Amino acid sequence: MKGGARPAARAAELRRLVERANHAYYVLDKPEISDAEYDRLFRELQELEAAHPELRAPDSPTLRIGAEPAEKFRKHRHLVPMLSLANAFTEAELVEWEERNARLLQEVKGAGYTLEVKIDGAAVSLTYEDGVLVTGATRGNGIEGEDVSANLRTVRDMPLRLAGKAWPKRMEVRGEVYLSKSRFAELNAERERAGEPTFANPRNAAAGSLRQLDPKITRRRGLRIFCFHVEAPGQKLPVDTQHELLRQLAAWGFPVEPNHTLVRDLAQAHHEIAQLEARLGTLDYGADGVVVKVNPLRLHAELGTVGDREPRWAVARKFAPEVQITRLKEIKINVGRTGALNPYAVLEPVEIGGVTVSTATLHNFDLIDAKDIREGDWVEVTRAGEVIPQVLGPVRERRTGKERKFKRPERCPVCGSKVEYPSDEVMAYCSNVSCPGRVFESIVHFASRGAMDIRGLGYERVRALLDAKLVKDVADLYQLTPMQLLTLEGFAEKSAHQLVDAIQASKQQPLSTLLYALGIRHVGAQGAKLLARQFGTMKALRNASVDEINAVRGVGEAIAEAVAGFFDEAKNRKLLERLEKLGLNLKEPAAADGKGPLAGHVYVVTGTLPSLSRAKAIELIEAAGGHVADSVSKKTTALVVGADAGSKLERAKALGVAIIDEAELLRRARAKP
Ligand SMILES: [Zn+2]
Structure with missing residues (x-):
């Protein structure tokens, strides 16, 4: 020793x-x-x-190299809910935010604000006990996240044990895990070389990396973190202001984004924010705004939150989405799984928000005409919601006269069949139901997450399978063998077996998932669930009339007709027969009807709930055996009310129906029956 x-x-x-x-x-x-x-x-x-x-020890740096893979993540309940921030898109909206606060608490004006760069990553909550990291969790729904401690320990700049002193005995530190722009570019280059799908943007890559079951994979991604907030209920923090807190966090060893500043008032804030926005491109991490926080911590408690959802003392001043100008080289068309023709622009590659963009959607032919977008044009391009790039319009001043007007195709660019232009729709369609373009997209959709969720079957591999004529439709997938896959480029013994296993495992997906995966027009995930719950088996649904389908609550005429139309086609019936023979599950597990704490009760949900989305709330009620109705009647057990509730609340009051909040719903749904 x-x-x-x-x-x-x-x-x-x-x-x-x-x-x-x-x-x-x-x-x-x-x-x-x-x-x-x-x-x-x-x-x-x-x-x-x-x-x-x-x-x-839990703070040993040897844990940074990654623990053994986990089966799944444990749930982690946050000590204090992780709130989301309200947005202000303009200076005027920022002023309104201050005015609203000043009406509640006059001294907000003049108390000063901190400005912090809003990192575009994945929010996490880190629990420290006696200065040692014990748990790290994702945000989840804000109340409960996933325990990703093993992964977070691999984030190299994250302190496992705090430096200095005076930390609260038990505290949650909030931060944002991110992937730097340079690491993102490197990672995508590596993935491209390995024939793996690339990440859409650094944010998705960070969130995905954080939720890897194998911490060693997370470690290789090279995540980083910035921290900016502390929750320590019932304990005293050694600082009085947000600005001091940032300095304290740095002293404890946390990485703190260096561009934060303290300003006296909003006039100064506007100025500083504009400066920051101009410098954005020089940062090695994505940022989509500046978080403005009331500086004295004592005022945070006094201002409180809006409906347990958003703090009043902080707001995200969002930057305008970045727009770049580049040359539109060519307009191309791909055929979607419904046969819709989707025009897109092939661009001179341009960097927008840290991502290189070389194609952008043009939505539909009407829009190309309306905006007069021509091949060869200089165009303005932006990333909507920072993900899908789109062409905003041409820069007419830069035209030379050599630009070419776009002509709508009469023939499908993939298979040459006639193109249909329904008069009541903006979209155009290939008339050939087995158009290879449609088949490709429909198989990609079938395998995607949310549908059959066949891991490892993305765009490139579907393309390879079709090109090698190993599959012609989704049923063919289930007859693939590892031997066949080994004849394709990019497959090794292990990956071939893995893919076949993943395909076979998807046979167990419930009817609702299969219905959605089949890509019947108008049938989304929610509609598929309603149909599967109502009819229980594929056979019962196939034998149902349009009227019977239409009578299902939440299912409209368009869905009913599309479903009936789907089963009417001989080709589809044959496909379903094959899927049945291949052993796919064509049943929906029985719902908790007649059982569960909410059995026999009818609930109506209105407004925005603090943590549950509408779909999640409905799922929760139904899983607990209850029914969800669209409108309030005398039969309603209770109305679940969130923020901005409208006429349903009035009606519930008029009828004397009980009115409850999300917390009460959660209590009831989790009660023992
Ligand atoms: Zn076609």
């Missing part, structure tokens, strides 16, 4: 040295020791812990 130190003392010393080196390297950006020296210390610690398992 080095220097004769006892193992426990030496392990503690090594942990301190390694973490100090990590902090210096990753947070302060000032390495203190050489890489070789770091490796030597790290290896010594690893060996010591291997020889003395009792010395393994």
Whole structure:
């Protein structure tokens, strides 16, 4: 043992040295020791812990290399709910926000604000006890997230043990895990070389990396974190303002985004925000705004929250979405799974918000005409919701006269069949039901998450399977063998077996999932669920009349006709017969009807609930055996009310129907029957 130190003392010393080196390297950006020296210390610690398992501690840096993969994540209930922020899109909206607060609490004006760059990543909550990280969780629904501690420990700039003193005994630190723009570009290049699908943007990549069951994968992604908030109920923080808190967080060892500032008033805030926005492109991380916070912490408690959902003391001043100008080289068309022709622009590659964009949607032919977008035009491009790029319109001043007007096709660009232009729709359709373009998209949809969820079957592999003529429709997927896959490029023994296993496993998906996966026009995930619950089996649904389907609550005429039309086609009936023979599950598990704490009760949901989405609330009620109705009547057990409730609330009051909030609903749904 080095220097004769006892193992426990030496392990503690090594942990301190390694973490100090990590902090210096990753947070302060000032390495203190050489890489070789770091490796030597790290290896010594690893060996010591291997020889003395009792010395393994939750704050050991050896955990940063990743624990064993988990089966699934445990739920983690946040000490204090993780709220979401209200948005202000203009200076005027920021002023309105201040006015609203000032009406509640005059002293807000003049109290000062902190401005913090709003990082575009995945929100996390870190629980520290006695200065040691014990749990790290995703935001989830704000009340409850997933325990991703093993993954968060692999984030290299995250402190496992706090430096300094005066931290609350038990506290939750809130932060944003992100992927730097440079790491994102690297990662996508690696994935492209490996023939794997690339990530759409750094935010998705960060969130996805955080939820890997194997922490070693998370570690390789190279996530980073910035922290900015502390919850320590019932305990005293050693600071009085948000600005001091940021400094305190840094002193405890947390990475804090360096561009934060303190301003006196909104006039100064507007100025600083404009400066920050102009500098945005120079940061190595995505940011979509600035968070403005009332500086004195004491005022946070006094201002409180709006319906347990948003704090009043903070608001996100969003930046205008970035717009870039580039050349539209060509207008191309792809055929969607419904046969719809989707025109898109092939662009001279341009960087927007840290992502290289080379194609953008043009939505439909009417829009191309209305905006007079021509091939060869210089066009303005933006990323809507920061994900799907779209062409805003041409820059007419830059026309040279060589631009070409776009002509609507009479023939499908994929199969050459006649194109139909229904007079009551903006979309055009390929008339060929087995158009290869449709088949491709329908198989991609069938395998996608939310549908049959066949892992490892994305765009490229579907394309390869079709090109090799190994599949012609979704039923063919279930007859694929590992041997066949091995004839394709990019498959090895292991990946071929994995894909076949994933395909076979999808046979167990319930009827509702299969219905959605089949891509029947108008039948979304929710509609598929309603149909499956009502009819129970594929056979019963197939034998139902349009009127019977239409009578299902929540299912409209359009869905009823589309479903009946689907079963009318001989080709589809044959497909379903094959799927049945291949052993797919064509049944929906019985709902909890007649059982559960809410059995025999009818609920109506209105307004925005603090944590549950509308779909989740309905799912919760139905899973507990209750029924959900669209409108309030005398039969209604209770109306579940969220923010901005409208006429249903009035009606419930008039009828004397009980009115409850989300918390009460959750209590009832979880009660023992
Ligand atoms: Zn076609």
